[in-house]
Amino acid sequence: METEGDALEELLKIETEIEDVQDQIKFLLERQEKLHERQSELKFLLEAYKASGTGNSANENASRSSSLEDWSGSFEWDSQADDVRLNIFGIPSYRQNQKEIINAIMSGRDVLVIMAAGGGKSLCYQLPAILRDGVALVISPLLSLIQDQVMGLTALGIPAYMLTSTTSKENEKFIYKALEKGEGELKILYVTPEKISKSKRFMSKLEKCHNAGRLSLISIDEAHCCSQWGHDFRPDYKSLSILKTQFSNVPVVALTATATQKVQYDVMEMLRIPKCVKFVSTVNRPNLFYTVRSKSSIGKVVVDEIAEFIQESYPNSESGIVYCFSRKECEQVAAELRERGIAADYYHADMDVNAREKVHMRWSKNKLQVIVGTVAFGMGINKPDVRFVIHHSLSKSMETYYQESGRAGRDGLPSECVLFYRPADVPRQVVFLFISPLTMLISIAFQHTILQK
Numbered sequence: 001m002e003t004e005g006d007a008l009e010e011l012l013k014i015e016t017e018i019e020d021v022q023d024q025i026k027f028l029l030e031r032q033e034k035l036h037e038r039q040s041e042l043k044f045l046l047e048a049y050k051a052s053g054t055g056n057s058a059n060e061n062a063s064r065s066s067s068l069e070d071w072s073g074s075f076e077w078d079s080q081a082d083d084v085r086l087n088i089f090g091i092p093s094y095r096q097n098q099k100e101i102i103n104a105i106m107s108g109r110d111v112l113v114i115m116a117a118g119g120g121k122s123l124c125y126q127l128p129a130i131l132r133d134g135v136a137l138v139i140s141p142l143l144s145l146i147q148d149q150v151m152g153l154t155a156l157g158i159p160a161y162m163l164t165s166t167t168s169k170e171n172e173k174f175i176y177k178a179l180e181k182g183e184g185e186l187k188i189l190y191v192t193p194e195k196i197s198k199s200k201r202f203m204s205k206l207e208k209c210h211n212a213g214r215l216s217l218i219s220i221d222e223a224h225c226c227s228q229w230g231h232d233f234r235p236d237y238k239s240l241s242i243l244k245t246q247f248s249n250v251p252v253v254a255l256t257a258t259a260t261q262k263v264q265y266d267v268m269e270m271l272r273i274p275k276c277v278k279f280v281s282t283v284n285r286p287n288l289f290y291t292v293r294s295k296s297s298i299g300k301v302v303v304d305e306i307a308e309f310i311q312e313s314y315p316n317s318e319s320g321i322v323y324c325f326s327r328k329e330c331e332q333v334a335a336e337l338r339e340r341g342i343a344a345d346y347y348h349a350d351m352d353v354n355a356r357e358k359v360h361m362r363w364s365k366n367k368l369q370v371i372v373g374t375v376a377f378g379m380g381i382n383k384p385d386v387r388f389v390i391h392h393s394l395s396k397s398m399e400t401y402y403q404e405s406g407r408a409g410r411d412g413l414p415s416e417c418v419l420f421y422r423p424a425d426v427p428r429q430v431v432f433l434f435i436s437p438l439t440m441l442i443s444i445a446f447q448h449t450i451l452q453k
């Protein structure tokens with residue numbers, strides 16, 4: 001007969017064994033991650049060997065192109081580019097790397113641009129799109145991003161169009177005619193990646209445009225969506241590899257704010273641009289001030305502190321975002337902030353598209369001070385004057401944290417990023433299970449200023 005003592009002893013044994021198994025799983029997952037990383041590097045190297053046909057390594061190729069070619073020198077299009085920059089875009093001078101990127105594209109090279117959010121990536125492909133003859137194709141992942149860009153360009157008098165589900169029949173006809181026959185004024189055409197992967201009709205018109213020598217460049221925005229290692233992987237981005245295969249002489253420009261090596265290799269491999277010129281601008285955002293605050297285990301106290309911070313530091317309804325871990329937490333925190341007199345609402349993936357869009361619009365138009373969101377409140381958020389991003393809970397990775405907190409201060413003005421941290425939040429984020437929170441804090445501290453309040 002089994003006694004209570006026996007049962008207790010067996011339970012202890014099982015618990016020890018479970019801990020053991022967990023350690024092994026952790027070890028194996030870390031090993032798997034490293035192997036994937038190396039696999040991706042090797043695939044990229046092999047691709048580069050094949051492309052160069054010389055046996056030189058990709059790194060040699062990459063560094064050769066970056067070091068030996070001087071993209072900051074004088075080029076025949078300099079004065080025309082300056083004229084377009086100043087008189088069409090109204091931009092008095094270039095920011096870091098913009099001139100060099102434009103020169104590389106104008107020279108017909110494939111280019112990979114890594115530049116922080118708000119750094120000015122759009123000008124890098126829009127300006128060459130105007131200077132080069134023909135139509136520039138831009139692939140962007142979100143309808144809202146596309147609409148913003150087309151609206152902005154149209155306001156500047158640049159003939160830009162989009163071909164999406166919202167395009168009128170009349171505009172569609174105009175676009176197809178422009179692609180096929182070169183009729184009408186079309187300089188920049190925005191599409192989502194689904195157009196490339198799913199519309200045979202569109203691809204056939206694009207081919208005609210290319211055959212007539214009228215496809216001037218291909219720009220791929222948010223290029224990290226190609227990579228499974230990125231934070232926003234989009235399966236349709238995989239089909240973009242066809243572009244370089246089909247239009248090999250047209251320069252491809254891939255742009256992203258994501259800087260990890262693994263993602264960079266993946267993007268270059270997926271888009272088949274192993275010999276691209278790579279431009280990495282600083283990811284440091286000197287106008288962002290990072291703070292880590294210790295988080296109380298009592299939910300109400302945390303919301304009290306968040307509300308107090310917002311009301312004291314931003315009494316004039318300056319815009320902000322509060323990131324939470326779960327949908328339920330989002331709704332609760334938004335309601336509690338409202339109870340404390342802050343105009344807040346929530347945003348998460350469980351809401352229908354219209355409700356989400358409504359909240360986003362109210363916030364964009366400053367009718368709402370704070371959006372309390374999950375990770376779903378992500379790409380396409382380009383409000384320039386977000387003064388604070390508060391993390392009620394830890395993000396799922398360092399990269400996600402960088403993206404989320406980076407939504408603050410796109411206008412370059414001082415802005416705050418506050419992380420509420422307590423060790424008990426760590427196990428809720430699967431990825432962080434295997435990353436020491438200390439590593440994350442040290443990492444943030446190295447990259448930015450930590451003001452311990």
Ligand SMILES: Nc1ncnc2c1ncn2[C@@H]1O[C@H](COP(=O)(O)OP(=O)(O)OP(=O)(O)O)[C@@H](O)[C@H]1O
Pocket residue numbers: 091092093094095098115116117118119120121122123257382410
């Ligand atoms: N050289 C410049 N001087 C001044 N302003 C600039 C310059 N280049 C771009 N800008 C402005 O900076 C702002 C951000 O540019 P843009 O939208 O291209 O950023 P981005 O890098 O695409 O950011 P995100 O990744 O968040 O979309 C825009 O208002 C743009 O007009």
